Amino acid sequence: MTKPTLSFVLLGSLAALATLTGCTALQSVSVTQIPADRSRPLHAEVSNTAFLGIHFTNDFIEPLTAKLMAECPRGRVTGILTKQESSLYVIVQTRRVVATGYCVYDPTPAQPAEATAMQETH
Amino acid sequence: MRRFLPLFFLCFAPPLVGCATLHRAQLDEIDGQHGHLVPFEIHVSETGINTKAVGQIASVAMRSSRPSQIASVVALFQFGPKTGNVVYSDEFADAVAMTILERCPTARVTGLMSLRESTNYYAVSGEYVTVRGYCIVD
Numbered sequence: 001m002t003k004p005t006l007s008f009v010l011l012g013s014l015a016a017l018a019t020l021t022g023c024t025a026l027q028s029v030s031v032t033q034i035p036a037d038r039s040r041p042l043h044a045e046v047s048n049t050a051f052l053g054i055h056f057t058n059d060f061i062e063p064l065t066a067k068l069m070a071e072c073p074r075g076r077v078t079g080i081l082t083k084q085e086s087s088l089y090v091i092v093q094t095r096r097v098v099a100t101g102y103c104v105y106d107p108t109p110a111q112p113a114e115a116t117a118m119q120e121t122h
Numbered sequence: 123m124r125r126f127l128p129l130f131f132l133c134f135a136p137p138l139v140g141c142a143t144l145h146r147a148q149l150d151e152i153d154g155q156h157g158h159l160v161p162f163e164i165h166v167s168e169t170g171i172n173t174k175a176v177g178q179i180a181s182v183a184m185r186s187s188r189p190s191q192i193a194s195v196v197a198l199f200q201f202g203p204k205t206g207n208v209v210y211s212d213e214f215a216d217a218v219a220m221t222i223l224e225r226c227p228t229a230r231v232t233g234l235m236s237l238r239e240s241t242n243y244y245a246v247s248g249e250y251v252t253v254r255g256y257c258i259v260d
Contacts, residue, residue, distance in 0.1 A: 028145070030149070056141070058237065065233050069233070074154050075154055076153045077154075080151065080152075084146065095144060097147050
């Protein structure tokens, strides 16, 4: 049996390190009221990757609401599950905020009957 | 070892300047069918203190390990789960609800995104609560 070379050992160690340290942490979860009509599911996510996990701003989360609204124009987004997580890949950290929900279009409320009755009396 | 501390600080402090952390994010229901949406943003903050870092800086400045040791003892009293650094008063976020009403007098708000974040400047930090949302106007 031949003796493994130094480069082979280094590569093997790096691969093992990368596999073992690909850790994900769940930082926060929140959920809103879930609608009865769940026929239009939505999904939006924003992420931010930085070397050594040094992030200079949290602005990456700003487009999340706009992304959800774009998927449900003139509708109501509800049943939103917001998940904030971070993954560490050896020397690079990725922060991710994932939002899933449902697009609901409420039926237009009917006019109250009293108003019609009042108009008829005049 | 002690004479290398300033060098160590100079090498590693600059990348840590303004290091931003997002602790919590929460998104509320978005209602886009009952009027025109006008965005608003509310930002409240308080200064946080990293006791250990203050002790380290004091040790470097005074060329003594005593401040660092004292800081370590003080840090024992701040032990426990928390987001960000400790602050002098945790009431800085209490005004958020009233500020929302000031920004949106109709009280018809939607799409509220609540963020708890902080920016670290080594020994001190900015501890923030940010709320973004939309005011529904006819």
